[in-house]
Amino acid sequence: MIKKETIYDICIIGAGIMGASIARELGQYDIKAVVLEKNPVVADETTTGNSGLIHGGFDAKTGTINAKLNVLGKVRYEDWFKELNFPYKRVDSLVLAFNEFEKNELDVLYKRGLANGLKAEEMEILNFEEILKREPNISPNVVGALCCNSSVLIDPVMLSKKLLNNAIKNGVELKLNWKVANITSQTDDVMEVINDNGDVIKTKMIINCAGHWGDEIAKLTGTTDFTLKRRRGEYRVLERNTQPQINSVLFMVPTVYGKGVLVAPMLDGRTLVGPTAEEGISRDETRLITTSKYNEIGDIGTRIVPGLKMEYTCYHFSGSRAIWQEGDDFYIDFASQNDHVINVAGIKSPGISAAPAIADYVIDMIKTKIKLTNKLNWDRIEN
Numbered sequence: 001m002i003k004k005e006t007i008y009d010i011c012i013i014g015a016g017i018m019g020a021s022i023a024r025e026l027g028q029y030d031i032k033a034v035v036l037e038k039n040p041v042v043a044d045e046t047t048t049g050n051s052g053l054i055h056g057g058f059d060a061k062t063g064t065i066n067a068k069l070n071v072l073g074k075v076r077y078e079d080w081f082k083e084l085n086f087p088y089k090r091v092d093s094l095v096l097a098f099n100e101f102e103k104n105e106l107d108v109l110y111k112r113g114l115a116n117g118l119k120a121e122e123m124e125i126l127n128f129e130e131i132l133k134r135e136p137n138i139s140p141n142v143v144g145a146l147c148c149n150s151s152v153l154i155d156p157v158m159l160s161k162k163l164l165n166n167a168i169k170n171g172v173e174l175k176l177n178w179k180v181a182n183i184t185s186q187t188d189d190v191m192e193v194i195n196d197n198g199d200v201i202k203t204k205m206i207i208n209c210a211g212h213w214g215d216e217i218a219k220l221t222g223t224t225d226f227t228l229k230r231r232r233g234e235y236r237v238l239e240r241n242t243q244p245q246i247n248s249v250l251f252m253v254p255t256v257y258g259k260g261v262l263v264a265p266m267l268d269g270r271t272l273v274g275p276t277a278e279e280g281i282s283r284d285e286t287r288l289i290t291t292s293k294y295n296e297i298g299d300i301g302t303r304i305v306p307g308l309k310m311e312y313t314c315y316h317f318s319g320s321r322a323i324w325q326e327g328d329d330f331y332i333d334f335a336s337q338n339d340h341v342i343n344v345a346g347i348k349s350p351g352i353s354a355a356p357a358i359a360d361y362v363i364d365m366i367k368t369k370i371k372l373t374n375k376l377n378w379d380r381i382e383n
């Protein structure tokens with residue numbers, strides 16, 4: 001008997017949190033889907049090099065897709081907390097002002113939060129005495145803070161694994177060590193995706209979630225709709241039981257270089273300090289750590305919490321934001337030359353926060369091209 005050739009309905013390129021989220025949500029439909037990942041393990045690039053915080057959503061520029069999907073994503077996480085059995089911790093985040101100019105910025109962030117859809121009861125402006133009651137080890141130079149009570153700490157790698165396990169349980173395939181090297185159109189309806197060993201899979205749609213390689217994958221589908229640049233952030237992790245008590249995620253006021261600079265408790269009891277922000281990073285250097293940034297991270301940490309013992313650093317890691325060069329947002333769209341390709345690119349922060357909403361958004365786009373029928377036996381629970 002001749003074996004019937006598999007033609008996938010959907011091929012997702014990249015098993016970071018984006019590919020994993022979309023794969024998991026696609027598991028509920030009666031389709032053939034596959035995730036292709038070049039590395040031997042999943043979620044080993046930007047999804048492992050970040051602060052791991054579901055942001056409240058007050059920082060993103062109002063009106064952007066990333067502002068909208070951050071707030072929607074935060075709400076959708078409540079489903080994932082119930083269904084996917086991964087560790088998380090609800091935590092306050094405090095954006096700290098060190099001078100009058102930064103104090104004014106807190107009002108700007110508060111108003112932006114409301115405009116982005118946060119409820120008034122999610123945010124509060126605190127004076128120094130109020131901050132000190134919550135954070136006795138805070139710098140005496142702090143003059144005020146915006147407190148947001150709706151942020152959550154997670155481990156994005158563990159979540160990605162849960163998402164993919166659940167997708168696989170519901171029939172989605174995952175191929176590791178599968179580096180996409182070429183894409184050709186076989187007919188108007190079917191594309192061939194080819195790896196660096198010459199293996200081929202056939203698919204009707206491609207969802208490009210290739211992180212820093214997203215624009216290169218887009219070129220393989222014949223489009224140059226967007227380009228990406230990279231901004232690397234390095235962190236130091238401080239050993240547990242060596243540090244002053246920190247109860248909240250403590251941010252500095254955002255700058256053009258990003259909102260991320262923080263001192264934060266980690267899920268495993270350690271303390272996270274960073275990230276730095278370094279422009280002009282090549283694709284091969286997105287996870288590098290440098291001796292030059294090591295001390296800068298120490299300066300950041302002790303500026304926020306002077307009693308931090310930075311000498312108790314137990315590891316140093318980094319990740320890079322993938323940034324859409326031509327716009328100030330996520331780039332999520334059909335390829336201009338091929339409406340069977342969706343590019344999910346430039347997923348800088350708050351990509352993790354927005355992940356469930358990005359998956360919903362992309363699935364709505366897929367539905368305009370492919371009929372998605374719900375499976376009767378979809379198992380949404382992952383133990």
Ligand SMILES: Cc1cc2nc3c(=O)[nH]c(=O)nc-3n(C[C@H](O)[C@H](O)[C@H](O)COP(=O)(O)OP(=O)(O)OC[C@H]3O[C@@H](n4cnc5c(N)ncnc54)[C@H](O)[C@@H]3O)c2cc1C
Pocket residue numbers: 013014015016017018019036037038039042043044045046047048049050051052053054055178179180181209210211212213217232233234260275319320321322347348349350351352353354
């Ligand atoms: C310093 C820093 C701090 C951050 N902090 C936060 C935060 O606190 N909260 C938040 O919401 N967001 C945060 N982010 C953003 C968040 O980390 C990203 O939005 C998210 O991880 C992006 O996931 P991704 O799946 O798009 O990319 P990635 O995780 O990079 O995944 C892309 C995948 O595609 C694979 N791939 C690439 N090319 C190919 C190919 N040719 N063939 C097959 N596979 C391929 C890669 O191997 C990789 O596994 C932060 C980012 C950084 C850098």
